[in-house]
Amino acid sequence: MTRTTLVIRYTAFAVAATLANLGAQRLVLALDEGPRGFAAAVLAGTLVGLVLKYLLDKRWIFEDHTTGVAAHGRKFTLYTAMGIATTAIFWATETAFWIIWHTDLARETGAVLGLAVGYVIKYRLDRRFVFTNTVAGAA
Numbered sequence: 794m795t796r797t798t799l800v801i802r803y804t805a806f807a808v809a810a811t812l813a814n815l816g817a818q819r820l821v822l823a824l825d826e827g828p829r830g831f832a833a834a835v836l837a838g839t840l841v842g843l844v845l846k847y848l849l850d851k852r853w854i855f856e857d858h859t860t861g862v863a864a865h866g867r868k869f870t871l872y873t874a875m876g877i878a879t880t881a882i883f884w885a886t887e888t889a890f891w892i893i894w895h896t897d898l899a900r901e902t903g904a905v906l907g908l909a910v911g912y913v914i915k916y917r918l919d920r921r922f923v924f925t926n927t928v929a930g931a932a
Contacts, residue, residue: 806849806910809880814842815901835887839880847872855924868923879911
């Protein structure tokens, strides 16, 4: 895969995961706009985005064709672990924007900025530690 193809795919998948994340958040916030609703929305959005991004990255970025519960379980666990620091960046940015401006636009702007920074860092971590047995991961 060329570098251009990689960048286009990774960006498209990051956008898709971001939109899925924010969509899940909106659904939860429609039920509860209070502090607990906010926390639940951030968690739900993170889970939805994480699973979607893992599935897309595994197949289309790192060209990992392994199957089976054991292979998926191990890789998804590592993928999630690599996402802890990047998720902290995302949550901190989104929360800071929410605390400062208290608007949905500010919250979502913070989420997008935090996710963008986090995804760049996450790609490098995933390539180095998660998808090490693939051609794309070794590149």
